[in-house]
Amino acid sequence: MDENGELRDPVAHPEQFKDSPLGRIPIGWDCVTIQTIAADRPHAIVDGPFGSNLKSIHYKEQGVPVIQSGFVTTGKFIANSYVYVDTSLFLAQKRSAVEPGDIVMAKIGAQCGSCAILPSDHPIGVLAGNALKISVDNNKCRTAYLDLLLKYYYDTGKINLIKTETAQPAISLKSLKAMLIPVPSTLEEQDNIVSVMSSLENQINTEERYLGKLIKLKSGLMHDLLTGKVRVPLDEEGE
Template sequence: MSLPGDWNYKRLEDVVSKNKYAMVDGPFGSNLKSEHYKPEGIPVLQSGFVTSGIFKADKYVYVEQQLFEEQKRSSAKGGDILMAKIGAQAGRCAIIPHDHVDSIIAGNCLKLSFDDNDTRFFNYVLAFDYEKSGLSEIKTETAQPAISLKSLKAYKVPVPPIEEQKKIAQILSTWDQAIATTERLLDLARQQKKALMQQLLTGKKRFNPDDNYSYLIREGFAKSKLGALPSDWKIELIKKHLWYQEGPGVRNHQFTEEGIKLFNGTNIQFNKIDLANTTTHISEDECIGAYKHFLIDDGDLLIACSGISVDRFDEKIAFASSAHLPLCMNTSTMRFKALNDGAVDITYFQYFMQSPVFKNQIRRQATGSAQLNFGPSHIGKCFVVIPSLEEQQKIASVLSAADQEIETLQSQLDGLKQEKKALMQALLTGKRRVQVPEAEAA
């Protein structure tokens, strides 16, 4: 790729600091034994700290000062770049926070130090190359992908003048700050919704707080499984007020390239139906014939009932709309409709299924330890908590507003990330130049 006239490509080893330990890999790998671990001392930086592209360490292991001195060639400090060396995330990197005065890197990491060039700029270059190609040209494709120190030293990167490096890094850092702020707002909105669900779906928060509400522990199943609930709420089996159906086990030999699309659990992502990730169909003749009663209707509440943990089950619930139709159910999915008795609002029931009150029932009912695997027989033993229809609708309205806020923030976050990606493509290749004041460039 051609670069502006005042840019050039250089090997990374010619860009980093002149110190002979500016680019090193870690001394520890399988040789780091439990006897090296200490409750305090010098922290060991590991590849898992950068797998999100941002330095994030939840838990450290430490080594004593003497071992650190013996392996000081692999020391790292705040402001250096830490890169994952081995595994699926090989090539991922992030800047070590400045509060790390003395650290040492593990054997699954690489470290890069910069003096005369801008660290943030080259962190963006390496991060962009990873997102674009995974740094595939310097990875060894063995049992586990890996990046050797030798290949990283020879890796060529674009090098603009130093002041342009700084300006580009400053611009992209501003975008990172906007992304981080939006991520925090999104996380807060999700936490607030979770707290609201816990309060509203157990009656701890009511819409008329001046009323004299009371709580009681129900006898039988509800006593041991559902806990205290408002005395004016009913607890009844789901099957009394909702119709539900499990998808059929359509066989591979029945799949076609055209016809009616089949709905699978993987088509629900974060409470949205996405049919773009499957091309599996069944013929119209077969669907309208033997499988006619599995055709999904507008407004059906759909769930995935296998292949996901109980804790993430709340992500696998979504409503079908006319835009998704025609659509036929397949294995490991279920659909729900509220019966005409008017006892349960289907939108309220959607949120009830996301609540711990429901998930705890399923956790005890479901087969399989790591992932959910349940069906109509399990649902048939589960209870639904039933406030008045008016209160159900108010609960659904409040939680729907919370979902809308989350969706808006997610859309903003996706937009920021996409715009930053396009900006990186332009700035890091010199296709878009930045203005550097003459005083800075001199």
């Protein structure tokens, strides 16, 4: 977008674009690795504990929640039920801690690469072995912008570039950190992009709810008409 909020056209306005390792990007945007915009602290990009360090035998009915990859495979954070670990195990595996505002990504399986942001009101958790997280430095890049970009890469198949194919597909942590992404150099432009997409998402959700109501209305009306519960009035000539 330009300073007026209009979408840039690289063909109509080539002077507003520059070459980069990712192709033509707007002047004023940067081409950086995901590692570059990660929070400046240890384990800002990390996966869950290795196999034997966190297994089902460690699960408890209360404690620190375990954040599973299945919570984000829809592109939204949805957790209908949790398992937990006790505080001592959490502290032993603290490298895999995940905090509100972090991006959680499915690491292993057919839907690896799908992601969502851990909600701001969610307690600190620990990653399951099938998940990873990215803590973003929001002074360099908005978490919501990176989340949006990763969702786009997942939907378009570009996330496949950082997958490994062994027994089952998995995200390579090393390749994820080194992955080049385009980032608007101003936080304001990042916020504007997120705002535009959020508005469209809200509109889609509204239309889907309305569509759901229409489908229910149609189903009910079909039942009433085809069982004779509701009669269609005839005209005066019985037609």
